[in-house]
Amino acid sequence: MRPSLRQGTCAAVISTLAILFSAIPRAQAQDMGADRFTFRGFGSVGATTHDTDGIEYRRNTGQGSGARSGEVDFATDSLLGLQVDARLSSKLDVVVQGVTRQRADDSWRPRFSQAYLRFSPGDSLVLRAGRIGYDIYLLAESRQVGYSYLPVRPSPEFYGQITNDDIDGLDVAWTRRIGRGLVKARVFGGDGSGELAFADRSTSDTIGQVYGGTFDYIFRGWTARVALVQFNYDAGADIPLLAGALRATGFPSAAAVAEDLDHRSYRSDGVQVGVAYDDGPMLAQVMYGAVDSDSIAGPDFDKLYALCGYRLGKWTPFASFASSNDRSEIHDAGLPPIPQLAPLNGAVVQIQQATRSTQHTGSLGLRYDLNPHIDFKFQVDRTHVRDSSLLFDYRPDAGTPFDMTVITAAVDFVF
Amino acid sequence: MKRIALAVLFTMLTAAVHAAEPATASIVVVVNPHSGVDKLTKDEIIDIFLGRYRKLPSGKMALPIDVAEARPERARFYQLLVKKSPSEMSSYWARLVFSGQTSPPFQVPDANTALELVQSSPNAIAYVDRSAVTAGVKVVFELEP
Numbered sequence: 001m002r003p004s005l006r007q008g009t010c011a012a013v014i015s016t017l018a019i020l021f022s023a024i025p026r027a028q029a030q031d032m033g034a035d036r037f038t039f040r041g042f043g044s045v046g047a048t049t050h051d052t053d054g055i056e057y058r059r060n061t062g063q064g065s066g067a068r069s070g071e072v073d074f075a076t077d078s079l080l081g082l083q084v085d086a087r088l089s090s091k092l093d094v095v096v097q098g099v100t101r102q103r104a105d106d107s108w109r110p111r112f113s114q115a116y117l118r119f120s121p122g123d124s125l126v127l128r129a130g131r132i133g134y135d136i137y138l139l140a141e142s143r144q145v146g147y148s149y150l151p152v153r154p155s156p157e158f159y160g161q162i163t164n165d166d167i168d169g170l171d172v173a174w175t176r177r178i179g180r181g182l183v184k185a186r187v188f189g190g191d192g193s194g195e196l197a198f199a200d201r202s203t204s205d206t207i208g209q210v211y212g213g214t215f216d217y218i219f220r221g222w223t224a225r226v227a228l229v230q231f232n233y234d235a236g237a238d239i240p241l242l243a244g245a246l247r248a249t250g251f252p253s254a255a256a257v258a259e260d261l262d263h264r265s266y267r268s269d270g271v272q273v274g275v276a277y278d279d280g281p282m283l284a285q286v287m288y289g290a291v292d293s294d295s296i297a298g299p300d301f302d303k304l305y306a307l308c309g310y311r312l313g314k315w316t317p318f319a320s321f322a323s324s325n326d327r328s329e330i331h332d333a334g335l336p337p338i339p340q341l342a343p344l345n346g347a348v349v350q351i352q353q354a355t356r357s358t359q360h361t362g363s364l365g366l367r368y369d370l371n372p373h374i375d376f377k378f379q380v381d382r383t384h385v386r387d388s389s390l391l392f393d394y395r396p397d398a399g400t401p402f403d404m405t406v407i408t409a410a411v412d413f414v415f
Numbered sequence: 416m417k418r419i420a421l422a423v424l425f426t427m428l429t430a431a432v433h434a435a436e437p438a439t440a441s442i443v444v445v446v447n448p449h450s451g452v453d454k455l456t457k458d459e460i461i462d463i464f465l466g467r468y469r470k471l472p473s474g475k476m477a478l479p480i481d482v483a484e485a486r487p488e489r490a491r492f493y494q495l496l497v498k499k500s501p502s503e504m505s506s507y508w509a510r511l512v513f514s515g516q517t518s519p520p521f522q523v524p525d526a527n528t529a530l531e532l533v534q535s536s537p538n539a540i541a542y543v544d545r546s547a548v549t550a551g552v553k554v555v556f557e558l559e560p
Contacts, residue, residue, distance in 0.1 A: 040513070042513055081513065085518075095515050097513065114514075114515060116515065122476075123468070123469050123476045132515065133514050142511075142514035144513070145510065147505075147506055147509050148506050148507075149506075176468075177462075177468060177470075180456075181458075184467075218467060219458075221497075280497070280498030281498065314500075369502035372501040372502045372504070
């Protein structure tokens with residue numbers, strides 16, 4: 001895996017924050033005697049298995065391997081995160097968060113998922129700079145924190161294509177009371193990265209810019225959100241070579257594919273709308289998301305997610321449905337089926353397969369809260385897969401549709 | 416495997432019980448007499464204590480105070496305010512704290528400490544049992560069981 005530009009950026013952010021830690025006199029920390037430093041943590045230990053031979057089940061495309069049939073896998077749904085909050089003054093604080101989880105190269109190297117300086121000049125305005133999350137999904141601002149949501153994992157159909165939802169940049173959030181409810185608007189922008197792992201055990205880093213905004217209306221238990229996000233990401237060093245080879249064939253169809261692919265960067269635009277109801281024992285949410293890309297190399301899909309849970313004392317049974325559908329079919333370069341040209345047709349198909357996620361899942365589960373810091377979850381997923389890069393398919397008839405049942409038990413904790 | 420999974424799920428579902436504790440006394444929300452606030456609505460209190468919008472109607476910034484997690488009035492307050500159990504509130508704050516959205520209320524050991532802070536800070540807002548209210552604070556809302 002090649003080193004990311006963001007590793008250098010993150011190191012600079014961490015260094016800056018460390019200087020700030022030491023430079024601000026202790027006397028400036030003032031909030032009714034609040035502790036200057038707060039250490040927190042979160043984690044999940046999940047045991048995952050399923051019933052389909054030849055399939056490795058992953059929760060996102062950034063995992064280097066997945067759960068196999070007949071085996072209990074502890075990597076897919078397990079992780080650990082630590083966070084330090086440092087209050088520099090009543091309006092200024094620093095947050096640094098590190099997470100260790102299964103990565104694209106199958107390692108568990110920790111990664112800084114957040115490292116930012118937060119400035120709150122007033123009650124309704126908050127600015128953050130550094131490594132920040134760009135959460136665009138309802139009720140999942142912190143999708144690594146299993147204790148904060150009902151299911152054992154964020155829906156792979158809805159969230160599985162986003163491996164790192166953070167940017168090195170800044171965001172501004174503004175909140176205002178309108179009528180009996182609240183309006184909250186947030187804009188963000190910065191450099192982002194993603195890790196992709198493929199079935200042949202190769203990996204790839206995606207680097208680019210992410211811009212967007214969210215607009216919420218909150219009234220008691222209701223939250224409605226509209227989110228817009230734009231991803232601009234590097235095409236990769238191999239693309240010009242492939243485009244040149246396609247043009248060299250002289251076939252118009254191959255030249256057209258080369259024209260589509262041969263750019264320094266690609267752009268994807270996403271929109272998400274959602275409504276959530278979280279009042280008393282009832283939790284329900286419905287979300288719709290769509291992404292359009294300017295190249296066949298990018299995703300082009302619609303997503304739908306619905307979740308409903310009802311608390312009965314310490315128990316919360318829940319049900320969910322998630323669907324992801326690619327809008328276009330995969331096509332090759334249109335070259336004749338001769339062995340010399342097969343690699344080019346194959347490469348064009350492979351590029352499109354990397355972002356596919358046509359599948360849907362129905363889930364039933366149960367959460368039990370042992371205490372205000374630990375929960376236990378049990379979940380059964382029934383997934384129909386038509387064409388998806390979320391899973392690794394090593395079956396003899398790989399690529400054909402199939403159904404699978406995934407069973408997961410997990411313990412989540414926060415401290 | 417499917418049969419085992421269904422059996423476990425069925426057992427857990429049938430074992431589910433209503434465990435919510437009945438609240439026995441009213442909880443009042445108190446502020447400093449010099450805060451410029453005479454009363455608050457339930458929506459405003461929800462927004463302040465859930466970290467959505469911490470501004471008093473007087474224009475001052477609100478500094479909400481929680482008593483320790485083990486204190487029974489804390490569980491009763493959130494049960495009456497938003498019908499949430501301690502675990503649900505912990506889950507709610509986990510979502511926001513680990514994503515940098517906002518911070519939970521400032522925590523103190525008990526109601527006496529909360530009352531002292533409210534008496535000394537015009538921005539502070541706390542909740543206590545009605546029977547614990549002292550002369551140095553002003554009641555702006557009452558949550559009845």
